[in-house]
Amino acid sequence: MALLTPEDLEDLLNKLNANNDIIKGATGEDISQICEEAYGTKPGNQKVGIVPITAGNGIIGNFSASLLAITEYFGLEGFITEHPDMTGYYEAVAGGADIILMADDHIFIAHNLSNGKIATNHICTGVIYSEIASRYKHADSKDVLVIGLGRVGYAGASHLVKKGFNVYACDPNTEFMNKAIEELGVNAFDIEKPRKFSMVFEATPNANTISEGMIAERCLVSTPGIPCALPDDLVEKYDIDLVMEPLVIGVAAMLYSIF
Numbered sequence: 405m406a407l408l409t410p411e412d413l414e415d416l417l418n419k420l421n422a423n424n425d426i427i428k429g430a431t432g433e434d435i436s437q438i439c440e441e442a443y444g445t446k447p448g449n450q451k452v453g454i455v456p457i458t459a460g461n462g463i464i465g466n467f468s469a470s471l472l473a474i475t476e477y478f479g480l481e482g483f484i485t486e487h488p489d490m491t492g493y494y495e496a497v498a499g500g501a502d503i504i505l506m507a508d509d510h511i512f513i514a515h516n517l518s519n520g521k522i523a524t525n526h527i528c529t530g531v532i533y534s535e536i537a538s539r540y541k542h543a544d545s546k547d548v549l550v551i552g553l554g555r556v557g558y559a560g561a562s563h564l565v566k567k568g569f570n571v572y573a574c575d576p577n578t579e580f581m582n583k584a585i586e587e588l589g590v591n592a593f594d595i596e597k598p599r600k601f602s603m604v605f606e607a608t609p610n611a612n613t614i615s616e617g618m619i620a621e622r623c624l625v626s627t628p629g630i631p632c633a634l635p636d637d638l639v640e641k642y643d644i645d646l647v648m649e650p651l652v653i654g655v656a657a658m659l660y661s662i663f
């Protein structure tokens with residue numbers, strides 16, 4: 405999994421507002437409305453404790469500050485603990501946090517201490533980005549292309565299958581591909597037999613994974629992946645709504661999933 409960098413997190417709320425405008429234009433609703441419908445919840449007066457974690461590669465600059473900005477963007481009170489790790493966890497609970505946000509290099513969780521609900525960033529990111537792709541108001545069918553079947557892509561493919569979409573998926577890792585075919589019943593997308601999709605959910609850590617044969621002239625590409633899955637020439641040539649943002653949309657889904 406590619407770790408975020410402080411540069412990925414610069415100018416976060418401007419990137420969110422720009423993406424929210426694209427989401428509204430392409431689906432008819434904004435990210436808060438989509439989260440409310442996807443999870444059936446609304447923000448309340450929950451207090452969010454953000455605990456920096458020093459494990460592995462350690463603290464990422466801007467990460468905790470970004471989580472605080474996101475918490476406040478969705479109308480919640482938040483605080484970053486003065487200490488990291490276990491001392492920070494104790495500080496958050498003692499400080500009256502209802503929800504704890506914390507991440508090491510392998511898992512990023514949101515835990516609601518009041519109702520016991522817990523969420524991971526990789527599942528919530530897969531669910532919300534695939535949900536956004538599936539709401540494209542100019543879709544020409546129920547066909548959705550999922551590129552990448554790692555933890556995030558698999559979660560998104562699973563969500564779309566449950567919602568009754570025709571999911572075509574591809575991943576160079578044959579184990580991931582076979583698992584998704586066996587467990588989810590996805591159709592293997594064959595790059596040799598291209599189909600043009602109007603809804604694409606991409607979840608890989610690679611650039612330019614989308615090629616011309618995969619997309620309709622007018623389409624919605626929804627991806628948390630860094631770097632961008634779309635080659636510049638395709639962005640110029642086609643009418644593509646691109647939803648791509650490094651952190652806020654996934655964290656919004658984490659929070660709404662545990663309210």
Ligand SMILES: NCCC[C@@H](N)C(=O)NCCCC[C@H](N)C(=O)O
Binds near residue numbers: 457
């Ligand atoms: N969609 C977001 C995916 C984030 C994930 N790829 C990552 O960088 N995780 C590492 C976070 C480490 C945070 C660090 N321990 C801190 O607390 O600052």
